[in-house]
Amino acid sequence: MCQLIVSMVRDMFEECGRTPTEGLPTPTDNLDGWIDGLAMTFHTRNVEVVGQGFWDIHAPDQHASEVLAEVSALRCRFRTQGIEYLATPAWQRAGAEGELPHQLPMAFALNFSAFTTQALMVDFNQTPAQIGSLTADILKALLRRAVEVQCSQGPLD
Secondary structure, rough: OOHHHHHHHHHHHHHHHOOOOOOOOOOOHHHHHHHHHHHHEEEEEEEEOOOOHHHHHHOOOOOOOOHHHHHHHHHHHHHHHHHHHHHHHHHHOOOOOOOOEEEEEEEHHHHHHHHHHHHHHHHHHOOHHHHHHHHHHHHHHHHHHHHHHHHHHHHOH
């Protein structure tokens, strides 16, 4: 039974993490269009794939069972890898060089979070399309600001 729970959660995260750019422009073709499409895709998938079980197991307490600890580790691994996979090409395509600023992956994580989708749908009566548009605009602004900061600091020697 316990491994069934872990297997179901793994399947859910794999479904959420399938290639999100199918049918979208690549970041090299159209960075803004790519971010718009990603935001729409993530918030739509958050509604379609993430079920009530996600909310029940998302933050197990410190004394959780081995199963919930394994689920938590899966969630963390899928989330951090997925966010790095998205933030890195956005940073590069925006014209930046070097390592991602620490805030950028966190901005992608926050704006593509199922918690963001849930809160904006429930508390502000927004649709996934409206949430996608808003979060894409936020990410594009933050990305441009991060690149401007890097350019204003000049090359690091």
